[in-house]
Amino acid sequence: MADDKKLVKEITSMDEDFAQWYTDIVKKAELCDYASVKGCMVIKPAGYALWEAIQKDLDARFKATGVQNCYMPVFIPESLLQKEKDHVEGFAPEVAWVTHGGLEPLQERLCVRPTSETLFCDYYAKNVHSYRDLPQLLNQWCSVVRWEKTTRPFLRSREFLWQEGHTVHATAEEAQERTEMMLNVYADFCEEDLAIPVIRGQKTDKEKFAGAIATYTIESLMHDGKALQSGTSHNFGDGFARAFGMQFADKDNTLKYMHQTSWGMTTRMIGAIIMVHGDDSGLKLPPRIAPTQVIVIPVQMNKEGVLEKAAELRDILAAAGVRVKLDDSDRRPGFKFADCEMRGIPLRVEIGPKDIEAGQCVLVRRDTREKITCAIADLAATVPALLETIQKDMYEAAKAHRDAHTYEAHNMDEFTETVKTKPGFIKAMWCGDQACEDKIKELTTATSRCMPFHQEKIGETCVCCGKPAKKMVYWGIAY
């Protein structure tokens, strides 16, 4: 048992030190590693397989709404970045600058894209001429660079992977509709595929994206009670269009400015999966996104017929459309059990000589550890249904945790006390004044996460200044 104990012992308990627990899982489940470049990460095969699963599901959702993929250059000339004033102010302090190409200094510095609004604007200005060319619904999957000072694997790194969608429309209404549509795509993806419940809402002006007229967000709650901004969708109005001269001839033969959106989701969602679902035994992957959904582990593998039967079970499950692997390595079953729990595989199938005799096997759920005896004849029907049940139960468990860690505050004493003693979301009324947001942050370190679409009036007055309240806001300490 030495190996098994060692495997588990190396994970810090989440109650003892959540940050260290997170780092331990990232390392032990072999999701990513620090790179030789400070603040950058190497995404290892297990982590990248998760990203591939996210890409596949999300990309299909995008394409179902008419979005097409494309690819823009990794570099942005400094002059292009500077065309929109708010945007350059937001990003210039955190970009990496290329100054030399080969042995020659460049005539103009190029930044490594921190986001590609300016490139898409330049493209649309040149390629869209008529209302017939609209809407344009483009997306790209790529990496971006932001020179962050403090970094954490998946959550904040100098380079990360994401998708960025950029659309242009003939009317303000269409742009607004697309902005909300994509936010809902993200929210549905999180809830249905990642089993992560989210709050859908709008960012305050203080928290919105550089250059946007409105930023929408989905916010999720991690196991330690901190919030994670999980996807954003921006309506730019015609601000960039005016800065970049993005005009089109409308049906009435007049030149009009385009209306624009952008929206993005990143590899930080891998961090969200870890922190929403994981426990002290390791990762817990929702079945729909798990690269391996089921692992078959033979017990007393050296006994005649065990390995063959285990392979048969794998084949039965693969034929039923399950992503399944057989662990036929020469390690002991105890090690394999702990290992597949660490890696978060949703379901394991144990099969030994006695099971074979009884024509059955044992299913062990990763989420609840429940053991279920299953006739081999029923396996192909039972497992896919059970995976759906696990998916649903993981969502419900995450939602119950979030709801249990969502509090109300009606005055600043309650607010401060809640931040101190009860990590989670705080719902509180707000007057709409940025001074109150600033003050709340100063007093409590909590920030406004969003003004939820689903508004509940939990009071009449601003939690901070006592003036008439305009919005109910979710607040929290964020990653």
Place this chain on the structure above:
Amino acid sequence: MADDKKLVKEITSMDEDFAQWYTDIVKKAELCDYASVKGCMVIKPAGYALWEAIQKDLDARFKATGVQNCYMPVFIPESLLQKEKDHVEGFAPEVAWVTHGGLEPLQERLCVRPTSETLFCDYYAKNVHSYRDLPQLLNQWCSVVRWEKTTRPFLRSREFLWQEGHTVHATAEEAQERTEMMLNVYADFCEEDLAIPVIRGQKTDKEKFAGAIATYTIESLMHDGKALQSGTSHNFGDGFARAFGMQFADKDNTLKYMHQTSWGMTTRMIGAIIMVHGDDSGLKLPPRIAPTQVIVIPVQMNKEGVLEKAAELRDILAAAGVRVKLDDSDRRPGFKFADCEMRGIPLRVEIGPKDIEAGQCVLVRRDTREKITCAIADLAATVPALLETIQKDMYEAAKAHRDAHTYEAHNMDEFTETVKTKPGFIKAMWCGDQACEDKIKELTTATSRCMPFHQEKIGETCVCCGKPAKKMVYWGIAY
């Protein structure tokens, strides 16, 4: 007919000016566009859809051999790039250098990866300890940057997309086996999916990759008789391993150096598809890689029932697993015919009132322009089979073209005359001396493309110096 004529008129004939023909197709089929950064490209949706199709097919072939995907940082510290002498000499003159992060100058310059051998070496040195950890079979899909002086869309640009596989092995034999295996994966992919015949062989020392002990290549012939290096696979021996301290404890408990390979294929394959298959009407896509395989075009669309029947045909084909679209735009059929030819869609289905009356439709092959009348009842069976026929015929046509443009030269007069008058591959014997390679290049501008695995002895002496020959070599003018 004004529109149709205009569409075709805008393409230069390939016989008149092949380079301009290529540029016209790239532009008119909306594959890519120049970007605001000199030498970089915007890959437009039609071009990117081709890349997605290439990725999907190639990635499945990699995974079938046990390869896993991962992601390494976009930056390489200068000190890391410099660890292997030949490698840095090969790449340092053409990399882009990042010197500032945010507002601060960096302590050490970072290059934007031109290729990632050094990062994978650093990773393997840290992560592989025992023979049990071997082999490691990793790949990444990403963009790389090389500061080229002259650029052409897809063929040579300062940034391009590719995959780079990097493996390490316990023995030299395994590394050699993997190097050749991946070359064959590329060759099979080109021949089976892209319908592009290739010559498989080894590069001469002069043409091999910086730091490799052996480079293998597949070489294809474009319509203008120029060669295109279409994929390479390198065996590094233990050269990088020694430079990076990549050691592992072998079964006999001694420390040994790892043996390493790398292999890559790029977006230049989109250029190859254009230049192998295209004609004066535009692109011709092989059905297996075509994002849209069939387009249904209604004729006399305003007549009652035509559009409905066209949609029905689309649904029949989609249900048969065909990637199909219906062009129900308000343009005239003549425009649509020219447009789908330009975009290279392998098969179009025309349906009008008379066809409906007769219970049939007309299939028009893009590759041969053959018109085939097909009973609507047979459509679901006929079209998938016809697409396979088109795929095969396109391969055969490309192979016939290549074979007809492959010549032999037995002395330098023949060689020079062939280069001047008959664009294509030249087979000629070679003594193995680089001085002869240099001289041939100086006299004819042709370079050695590869020493094919399939050696034919077409003479006894070197085409250049007349000394005893060691190898038969393919020569050509290359992109």
